[in-house]
Amino acid sequence: EKITVSVIKADIGSVAGHSTVPDEIKALAEKKLNEAKEKGIIIDFRVFNAGDDLELVMTHRKGVDSEEIHGLAWETFKACAEKAKELKLYAAGQDLLKEAFSGNVRGLGPGVAEMEFTERPAEPIIVFMMDKTEPGAFNLPIFRMFADPFNTAGLVIDPSMHQGFRFEVWDIKEHKRVMLSTPEEMYDLLALIGSKGRYVIKRVYPKEGGKLPADEPVAVVSTEKLFEIAGEYVGKDDPVAIVRAQSGLPAVGEVLEAFAFPHLVSGWMRGSHNGPLMPVPFRYSKCTRFDGPPRVIAAGFQLCNGKLIGPVDMFDDPAFDYTRQKAMEICDYIRRHGPFEPHRLPHEEMEYTTLPKVLKKLEARFEKI
Ligand code: 13P
Ligand code: 13P
Ligand code: MG
Ligand code: MG
Ligand code: MG
Numbered sequence: 001e002k003i004t005v006s007v008i009k010a011d012i013g014s015v016a017g018h019s020t021v022p023d024e025i026k027a028l029a030e031k032k033l034n035e036a037k038e039k040g041i042i043i044d045f046r047v048f049n050a051g052d053d054l055e056l057v058m059t060h061r062k063g064v065d066s067e068e069i070h071g072l073a074w075e076t077f078k079a080c081a082e083k084a085k086e087l088k089l090y091a092a093g094q095d096l097l098k099e100a101f102s103g104n105v106r107g108l109g110p111g112v113a114e115m116e117f118t119e120r121p122a123e124p125i126i127v128f129m130m131d132k133t134e135p136g137a138f139n140l141p142i143f144r145m146f147a148d149p150f151n152t153a154g155l156v157i158d159p160s161m162h163q164g165f166r167f168e169v170w171d172i173k174e175h176k177r178v179m180l181s182t183p184e185e186m187y188d189l190l191a192l193i194g195s196k197g198r199y200v201i202k203r204v205y206p207k208e209g210g211k212l213p214a215d216e217p218v219a220v221v222s223t224e225k226l227f228e229i230a231g232e233y234v235g236k237d238d239p240v241a242i243v244r245a246q247s248g249l250p251a252v253g254e255v256l257e258a259f260a261f262p263h264l265v266s267g268w269m270r271g272s273h274n275g276p277l278m279p280v281p282f283r284y285s286k287c288t289r290f291d292g293p294p295r296v297i298a299a300g301f302q303l304c305n306g307k308l309i310g311p312v313d314m315f316d317d318p319a320f321d322y323t324r325q326k327a328m329e330i331c332d333y334i335r336r337h338g339p340f341e342p343h344r345l346p347h348e349e350m351e352y353t354t355l356p357k358v359l360k361k362l363e364a365r366f367e368k369i
Contacts, residue, residue, distance in 0.1 A: 002216075003043075003306050004066070006058045006114035007127055007240045008073035008105060009222070013084030013092035014052030018132075018235070020286035021049035022089070025080050029054060032076040041068060043306035050297055051131025051287040053095075053238045054080060057299070059306040064114045070104040077110060097229050107229060111222035113240045115203070118216060123303040124245040126255055126314060130277070132287055133267035133294040135172070135223045135239040136196025137277055141258035142219055143167075143193060145243065145250045146204050147182040152254040155183075160211045160248040168203040169193060170223055177202065197266065197349060211248035219243045227352040236271040252300065256314055259296060262327035264334075268292040272345050272353050275334060278327040281316030293331050 015022045026047050033045040033056065041060065048055040056073055060066070077096055084092035097109035105112060130137055144151040146165045154161045164182045169192050171177065180189045192199040204219040206212040221241040226234050245252045262276035268290060275293045285297050301310035337343035350356070 001061055002063075002116050003119045003303065004060050004063055004069075004114060004116040005125060005127075005242055005303075006060065006064070006066075006069055006073075006112070007055065007129075007222070007242055008058070008070070008110055008112050008114075009050070009053050009055040009129070009238070009240055010077045010095040010110040011053045011091065011235055011238065012077050012081040012096065013087075013089035013094060015087075015089055017090050018052045018287060018291050020052055021054050022087070024087070025054060025083060025089075028080055028083050029056060029076050032079060033058065033072070036072050041072060044308045046299065046308055046311055048127075048129060048282070048285075048297065048299060048311075050129035050238065050240070050285055051295065052090075053129070053131055055127075055129050055240065057127055057308070059303070059308060061306070063116050065104050065106075067103050070112075071101060073110065074101045074105055074108070091235070094235055095226065097226070097234065106224065109224075109226065109229060111224045111237060111240055113220045113222040113242050115217045115220045115242060117218075117244070118213060119303050119305065120247060122246065124252055125301050125303060126243045126245060126252065127299045127301070127311075128241045128243065128296055129285075129299070130240070130294065130296045131238045131285070132236055132271075132275075132292045133239070133265040133277065134197065134237050135200045135221055135225070136193075136198075137265035137267070137294065137296075138221045138239060138241050139193040139196045139199075139201050140261075140263050142201045142204065142221065142241070142243075143189070144258035145255050146219065147186055147189070151257055152250045154250055154254060158248075161250070163207050163210060165218070166205040166207060166214075167201055168205065169199050170202045171198060172200055172223055172225055173198055181207065206248065218249050231352075233271060233353045236267045238267075252314075256298065259298070259315070260320070260323050262323050262330060264330070265294050266345055266349065267294045270353065272350060272355070273343055274345065275343075276327040276330040278324055279315040279320050280324070282313045283316075289331065290335060293327060
């Protein structure tokens with residue numbers, strides 16, 4: 001029987017401003033999920049915060065898009081949002097954009113990454129959780145893990161990975177998707193995913209004839225775009241991803257190596273700026289400088305019949321100090337641009353922010369030249 005890992009997340013309110021989730025909210029989420037575990041709805045769970053986002057990691061046997069699991073997440077977020085309102089937390093209920101639950105949380109505000117697969121004799125998984133950025137922030141590291149031989153030695157030296165992988169890429173504006181295989185279509189893949197605000201890696205699959213079933217994903221990313229639901233800026237999407245590792249897949253260290261370069265992502269202050277993605281330990285999962293910089297935490301587990309052994313706080317290591325140092329140098333450099341591009345996002349991407357309201361006032365003062 002297959003196992004499903006579901007990571008469902010939402011910003012339901014935070015302290016101070018958009019920094020972090022207070023302990024009493026996480027404790028309430030844990031209480032709710034523990035009740036569900038006792039009833040046998042889920043096998044196991046862990047609650048995290050990525051900056052100001054509340055993250056529910058759940059294992060179960062109900063498959064993806066399960067009404068029961070999504071309903072549980074929705075009810076948990078609702079209860080936490082109530083508590084957040086009581087505590088007058090900042091932006092209480094921020095990502096709960098619709099009133100009524102209708103079968104699953106997609107389109108209601110929360111972000112979802114989930115996959116169903118056959119649990120291997122040893123099944124290492126890493127759950128990545130980001131704050132102050134968008135789903136396309138995963139394009140570069142996921143590409144690196146599964147397609148770049150300079151990141152992943154196994155692509156070259158391990159016969160069980162040598163054939164490469166298949167990438168499911170979504171056009172999140174036109175709501176279309178395409179499957180591309182690497183290494184043979186690597187340049188086509190890069191032609192799309194370099195436009196990380198438009199084309200996002202949704203899933204990665206093994207190829208046919210390999211060690212793993214070709215129809216079971218090995219990585220999945222949440223791709224919900226909040227502005228499409230709300231029609232205006234309501235914070236960033238702050239994506240999550242689940243990556244399986246080892247035995248025909250990148251080693252855990254190859255998966256993590258993809259985050260050793262603090263690449264520029266969009267988000268940060270008011271969701272309107274480019275900045276470096278900084279990998280941090282759980283204890284630094286709070287956003288401070290200029291509401292950032294954008295950051296990512298990594299929770300490592302072994303699955304044991306659905307039970308979560310872990311988490312291991314994977315970025316809690318001096319091995320990532322240099323990346324963090326580099327990220328802060330980039331912060332200092334790019335921040336000095338103030339309101340200028342390319343620190344501030346390009347004009348077209350400011351469409352859903354509050355900038356158009358400012359520009360509207362000036363419209364009448366323009367004269368023809
Ligand atoms: P160990 O000998 O520490 O198990 O390392 C195995 C390995 O392949 C690391 O990439
Ligand atoms: P969040 O999406 O993390 O709430 O960020 C909102 C924001 O505008 C930060 O400056
Ligand atoms: Mg927020
Ligand atoms: Mg957030
Ligand atoms: Mg957000």
